[in-house]
Structure formats: structure tokens, C-alpha cells
Amino acid sequence: MPLLDLGAAIALGFRYFTIxxxxxxxxxxxxxxGIVNIGLEGMMIVGTVMGAWGAFEFGPxxxxxxxxxxxxxxxxxxxxxTVTFRVDHIVSGVVIxxxxxxxxxxxxxxxxxxxxxxxxxxxxxxxxSIPLLSSLPLGxxxxxxxxxxxxxxxxxxxxxxxxxxxxxxFGLRLKSAGENPEAAxxxxxxxxxxRYAGVAISGGLSGFAGAFLAIEIxxxxxxxxxxxxxxxxxxxxxxxxWSPLRLMIGSLLFGIAQAIPLRLNDAPVISLxxxxxxxxxxxxxxxxxxxxxxxxxxxxxAAGRAYEGSTT
Amino acid sequence: MAARAExxxxxxxxxxxxxxxxxxxxxxxxxxxxxxxxxxIIIIAYGQDPLFxxxxxxxxxxxxxxxxxxxxxxxxxxxxxxxAVAVAFxxxxxxxxxxxxxxxxxxAAAAAAVNLDSLPAIVLLPAxxxxxxxxxxxWAAVPAVLKVKTGAHEVVTTIMMNGxxxxxxxxxxxxxxxxxGSQAADLRTDTFPKGALAPNxxxxxxxxxxxxxxxxxxxxxxxLSLIVCAGIWFLMFKTRLGYxxxxxxxxxxxAEAGGISIGATQIKIFLISGALAGLVGLNHILGDTGYLGxxxxxxxxxxxxxxxxxxxxxxxxxxxxxxxxGILLRGQDGLAIVTDLPTEILIILQGVLILSVVVAYELVxxxxxxxxxxxxxxxxxxRKAEA
Numbered sequence: 247m248p249l250l251d252l253g254a255a256i257a258l259g260f261r262y263f264t265i266x267x268x269x270x271x272x273x274x275x276x277x278x279x280g281i282v283n284i285g286l287e288g289m290m291i292v293g294t295v296m297g298a299w300g301a302f303e304f305g306p307x308x309x310x311x312x313x314x315x316x317x318x319x320x321x322x323x324x325x326x327x328t329v330t331f332r333v334d335h336i337v338s339g340v341v342i343x344x345x346x347x348x349x350x351x352x353x354x355x356x357x358x359x360x361x362x363x364x365x366x367x368x369x370x371x372x373x374x375s376i377p378l379l380s381s382l383p384l385g386x387x388x389x390x391x392x393x394x395x396x397x398x399x400x401x402x403x404x405x406x407x408x409x410x411x412x413x414x415x416f417g418l419r420l421k422s423a424g425e426n427p428e429a430a431x432x433x434x435x436x437x438x439x440x441r442y443a444g445v446a447i448s449g450g451l452s453g454f455a456g457a458f459l460a461i462e463i464x465x466x467x468x469x470x471x472x473x474x475x476x477x478x479x480x481x482x483x484x485x486x487x488w489s490p491l492r493l494m495i496g497s498l499l500f501g502i503a504q505a506i507p508l509r510l511n512d513a514p515v516i517s518l519x520x521x522x523x524x525x526x527x528x529x530x531x532x533x534x535x536x537x538x539x540x541x542x543x544x545x546x547x548a549a550g551r552a553y554e555g556s557t558t
Numbered sequence: 559m560a561a562r563a564e565x566x567x568x569x570x571x572x573x574x575x576x577x578x579x580x581x582x583x584x585x586x587x588x589x590x591x592x593x594x595x596x597x598x599i600i601i602i603a604y605g606q607d608p609l610f611x612x613x614x615x616x617x618x619x620x621x622x623x624x625x626x627x628x629x630x631x632x633x634x635x636x637x638x639x640x641x642a643v644a645v646a647f648x649x650x651x652x653x654x655x656x657x658x659x660x661x662x663x664x665x666a667a668a669a670a671a672v673n674l675d676s677l678p679a680i681v682l683l684p685a686x687x688x689x690x691x692x693x694x695x696x697w698a699a700v701p702a703v704l705k706v707k708t709g710a711h712e713v714v715t716t717i718m719m720n721g722x723x724x725x726x727x728x729x730x731x732x733x734x735x736x737x738x739g740s741q742a743a744d745l746r747t748d749t750f751p752k753g754a755l756a757p758n759x760x761x762x763x764x765x766x767x768x769x770x771x772x773x774x775x776x777x778x779x780x781x782l783s784l785i786v787c788a789g790i791w792f793l794m795f796k797t798r799l800g801y802x803x804x805x806x807x808x809x810x811x812x813a814e815a816g817g818i819s820i821g822a823t824q825i826k827i828f829l830i831s832g833a834l835a836g837l838v839g840l841n842h843i844l845g846d847t848g849y850l851g852x853x854x855x856x857x858x859x860x861x862x863x864x865x866x867x868x869x870x871x872x873x874x875x876x877x878x879x880x881x882x883x884g885i886l887l888r889g890q891d892g893l894a895i896v897t898d899l900p901t902e903i904l905i906i907l908q909g910v911l912i913l914s915v916v917v918a919y920e921l922v923x924x925x926x927x928x929x930x931x932x933x934x935x936x937x938x939x940x941r942k943a944e945a
Binding site for chain 1: 704707710713720722724725728732861864902906910912917
């Protein structure tokens with residue numbers, strides 16, 4: 247029954263979508279404010295261990311929020327380094343990823359008495375079924391059954407994000423800090439706090455996504471469980487040309503690409519392609535996009551550039 | 559990178575290099591003190607004595623010859639990966655792709671070792687090393703060419719190439735390179751022929767009783783890494799390409815005005831970076847395991863970024879930085895034995911140290927630049943320092 251499998255694959259794809267999209271949105275806020283963030287993976291890792299601990303101690307919702315808070319706190323290292331001390335954004339991002347692995351092991355040892363994983367059985371949220379869609383015929387309804395409530399929340403988050411970025415003073419100023427900080431400053435916008443905010447949002451969303459992975463998908467913290475999803479989020483962000491709607495579409499495609507080898511590897515056409523090659527798809531597509539073979543992607547003009555007046 | 563003090567007129571009493579050197583040393587000392595203090599806070603919060611912890615780490619890395627040999631073994635791949643990052647950085651480019659380049663290079667070395675086993679050792683080992691170097695270059699060629707031809711930023715493309723490398727090598731180990739012999743149940747290649755292995759250094763020097771080769775896998779790749787450092791120094795400071803690379807790194811506009819072909823230089827240096835990356839994983843497979851398994855040592859490429867920045871992207875600083883990180887790695891074994899402090903504290907400490915070193919140099923460079931400007935009566939803000 248390939249269609250039933252397809253439904254299950256899409257259901258799993260939705261969960262990966264949630265991780266990629268939330269983390270990518272985080273990256274979007276950071277990069278639109280002018281701070282390149284390749285530390286998304288590390289911020290997500292901190293979210294997994296803190297989220298799993300929080301859920302064990304206080305339940306799933308506090309767990310998710312603790313993941314969010316921890317990611318935000320951890321991302322401040324990146325903000326202090328890049329905004330205040332004008333450290334190269336890539337160097338700081340690499341260090342964030344290095345430290346996150348050590349920090350996660352350290353915390354895991356502290357919380358779970360073992361460095362690389364927690365006990366299984368992290369309490370998770372009650373699942374929901376989307377009315378109407380879950381009764382789609384031919385097994386496709388499977389995709390909308392037993393869904394984590396975080397998944398529709400992630401989809402719906404697009405609306406407030408678009409509103410904030412395009413309709414609020416904060417969002418417009420944030421984008422101006424990432425496009426032309428000197429001009430923004432000359433109009434009285436203070437660049438540094440905006441960039442701090444952009445990085446903090448990226449840490450919060452990545453940490454939340456990490457907690458979601460630990461609590462709602464794997465049911466435990468395990469070292470290496472993020473499997474480069476932070477980099478896939480970065481890929482989706484680039485492919486989405488730093489715009490929320492295109493990021494959502496890219497995340498959905500990449501999320502389903504993640505799920506296919508796990509659910510559909512017996513399906514006719516797909517079984518011809520080894521699982522490992524399916525896993526390469528997001529990276530290959532992103533290289534093609536950034537090289538401009540298909541359309542052109544343009545990062546925020548001032549992303550990666552220190553703003554000299556940022557201490558004032 | 560050091561803000562060159564040329565152009566400062568003779569208003570000052572001290573020669574500029576004194577300020578520069580003093581500044582660098584001050585920055586380094588300050589960074590170490592800061593990282594040590596942060597580490598102490600965590601250690602005290604854990605109810606342990608920081609001095610005891612630090613002296614344990616030091617003792618485990620230095621007390622016996624075999625301990626220091628282990629440190630040098632740890633340092634060997636880091637020297638190669640640090641150099642790989644540094645040469646690209648000298649040209650103003652970021653090779654985040656060392657990670658993927660060395661993983662692919664290990665699989666190429668494994669393929670050569672397993673398939674060319676009829677060759678005598680004197681040819682086989684160089685062939686294996688050459689295969690690794692070429693694979694590293696090939697993997698680096700993609701982002702280099704795309705950067706020059708299409709303007710695709712190398713940070714993005716190398717990150718993506720890393721993701722591709724991991725899946726590609728996983729597939730290689732599962733399929734064409736998968737062991738057909740007695741290890742067919744494991745996710746690994748066949749065991750390499752003896753002639754493909756890197757000769758053990760202690761054995762060659764007759765020191766096996768003090769540095770047992772069952773514990774320490776320090777090979778001739780370590781002296782090779784130092785020779786490569788010297789070679790890179792020569793390349794950077796004594797050749798035309800090195801001059802072009804440094805010109806490009808300090809100002810691409812003036813380099814172009816000076817008649818340097820930016821694209822060609824970028825491709826050349828990125829290929830050299832990839833070649834160096836190709837050497838990173840060799841000690842692991844040719845000195846230690848003797849095969850390539852799916853649980854190969856990962857993360858050496860990212861660690862190379864840390865080494866490069868700690869070593870100021872200089873061929874003399876990089877071995878020192880690699881040895882320092884080698885001591886921290888070795889120290890983890892020590893901590894695991896004598897305390898119940900999670901050994902990961904040292905990974906955290908390493909990150910804090912790198913960030914503080916980068917910040918400290920930035921602050922010192924800014925202070926020096928300000929002083930220079932005051933000396934010449936400039937008021938405008940300094941050009942952004944590169945590191």
C-alpha cells in the first residue's frame with residue numbers, strides 16, 4: 247500500500263519540517279538583522295538536552311519553553327562576540343557549534359548521569375488530528391493523524407512572522423540593520439540592540455526546535471540526534487532567499503526529503519536511489535541555488551559585516 | 559591579523575613592532591587568564607579545586623614521554639586542518655569545508671590502500687597519501703570554482719559539501735568499499751595491507767619500550783606535518799603565489815589594481831587548502847585503526863578552524879596551538895580517571911579560549927590602530943581588522 251506509506255512519510259516529513267522551519271526562521275531573524283548565524287545547529291543541540299531535562303522535570307510544555315530559553319541564553323554568546331566585540335561571524339558560529347557539543351555532554355552528565363543520552367520516555371504532548379484532512383482517502387489522511395500540536399503552530403507562525411517583519415517598527419528596523427546599518431543609524435535607529443534581538447530570536451527558535459526534536463520526535467536526548475538539521479535549516483533559509491514564505495516551502499520539501507528514506511525506501515522509484523543520496527538532496531539543491539543556476543538568491547546586504555558604530 | 563604598523567610616522571618613540579609584539583603577547587595572556595577564570599568558576603561550582611584540575615590536565619599531557627607522544631598524536635591531524643583553514647584565510651576565504659574534504663579523502667585513501675595492495679610499500683604509502691590529497695583537492699575544487707565563476711559564497715557551499723561528504727562516504731563504506739572478508743558484518747572497509755600504514759615513529763627511533771605502540775599511534779605523519787608547516791611558511795612568505803595570496807587577503811581591490819588575477823589566485827589557494835585537508839584523516843586510518851570504519855573520527859576539520867585562529871593563521875603558531883589543544887584532549891583522559899568532573903569541561907574551556915583569543919586580538923588591534931591614528935592626527939574610524 248504505497249499511499250498509506252506516503253501518508254506516513256508526509257506525517258514524519260511534517261515533523262522534520264517543523265524543526266527545519268522553526269530553526270530557519272530563527273536564522274532569518276538573525277541574518278536579516280545582519281548577523282550571519284552558522285551556529286544554529288549548536289543552539290539546537292543545547293535545546294535538545296535542556297528540553298529533554300525540562301520535560302522530565304516539569305512536563306512537555308515547560309520542556310519546550312526551557313529549550314527555547316536555553317537556546318536564547320546560549321545564543322547571547324554569539325551576539326556578544328559578533329555585535330559587541332565584532333568577532334568574525336563565521337568564527338563565532340563555528341565556536342558555538344563546538345562548544346554546544348561539549349556543553350550538551352556536560353549537561354547530560356549532570357542531568358542524566360551519562361554523557362551521551364538520557365533515558366527514553368520523555369513525556370510528550372497529546373497528539374491531535376486535523377479535522378477533514380485526516381479523513382482523506384487512500385491512506386493520505388495518515389499524514390494528518392497523530393500530529394504533534396507544535397506542527398500546525400509552526401505553520402501558523404508564518405502569519406505573525408510576516409506581520410512583524412513587514413508591518414511593525416521592530417521588523418522594519420531589524421531589516422534596515424541588516425541591509426544598511428549606517429543609513430539606519432543616521433535615521434536614529436540603534437543597530438546593536440536590534441542585532442542582539444535578531445540573534446536572541448534565532449537562539450530561542452533553534453532551542454525550541456531542538457527541544458521539539460528531543461521531546462516530540464525521539465522521546466529522549468541523544469548525542470548527535472540533530473544530524474545536521476541546523477545546517478539543513480540554513481540551506482532552506484538560503485534557498486528561501488531569506489523570505490519566510492519561501493523558507494516555509496523549502497523547509498517542507500527538505501522535511502519530506504528527510505522522511506522519505508525512513509518511510510518509503512521500499513517504494514518503486516525511490517528504492518533505486520540509495521538512502522544516502524536522498525539525504526544529499528537539500529545540500530545539492532542549495533549549492534545549485536546559491537550558484538545561481540536556478541534563480542538567484544541574495545543575502546541581506548550587510549549580513550556578516552560588523553557595524554563600526556555598534557557600541558554607541 | 560596583525561594591523562601592520564607601516565605608515566605611522568616617526569612621532570612615536572618606540573618602533574612599531576615592539577607595540578605589536580607586546581600587544582599580541584598581552585592579548586594572548588589576557589585571553590588565557592579570562593578562559594582560565596571562566597573554567598575555574600564552572601569547576602568551583604562543581605565543588606572541585608581549579609588548580610588541581612588544571613595541574614592534572616597538564617600532568618597527563620606532559621609527565622611521561624608516552625603522554626607527550628599522545629599529545630603529539632592528537633596534534634598531528636589538527637596541524638594539517640589548522641594549516642588548511644589558515645592558507646585559505648590568508649587569501650580572505652573561509653574553508654569551513656575541511657571537514658568534508660578530509661572525510662572524502664579518507665575514503666579515497668582507503669580505496670587506494672585496499673585496491674593497490676600488490677604494490678610494494680615504498681610506492682603504496684605515497685600512492686595512498688596522494689589519493690587522499692587529490693580527493694581533498696577535488697572536494698575543495700567545487701566551492702572554489704563556483705566562487706570564482708558564479709560568486710557563490712564559499713562558506714555556504716563548503717557547509718553543503720560537508721553534508722554531501724558525510725552521506726557519500728557512508729554510502730561508500732556500505733557499498734563499494736564495504737569489507738568482503740571476515741569483517742563483512744561491520745560497517746567498515748577491509749583491513750589495509752601493512753605497506754599502506756604510516757610507520758610508527760617510536761618504533762623507527764627504537765623507543766618502543768618508553769612509548770608503547772599499542773597505546774600511542776604517533777607516526778611519521780607528525781614530522782611530515784611540521785615539514786608541511788615549513789613548506790607553507792615558504793610558500794606564503796617567499797613565493798610569488800604567497801605574495802599574491804597575502805595581497806588578496808589584505809585588500810582585494812589593491813591586489814587587483816596591482817595586476818593580480820583574483821580568481822586564479824583564489825582557486826589555487828583553495829586547492830592547496832583542500833590538499834592539506836586531505837592529510838587530516840590519515841593518522842586516524844593509517845596510524846591507528848588500519849581501516850576506515852563508519853564510526854571514523856569526525857570533527858577534525860572544525861577543530862582546525864579553532865587551531866588556525868588560536869595559532870593566528872601563522873605556520874609557526876599553528877603547531878603550538880595544535881599541541882595546546884592536544885594537551886586539552888589528553889587531559890580529558892586524566893580528568894576521567896582522577897575526578898568525577900565531566901571531562902567535557904575541557905571542550906567548553908577550549909571554546910571559551912578561542913573566543914577570548916579572537917576578542918583579545920580584536921581589542922588590541924583596535925587599541926593599536928587608535929594609537930597610530932592619534933600619532934598621525936587622524937580622526938576617522940579605523941578600517942575593520944580582519945580577524
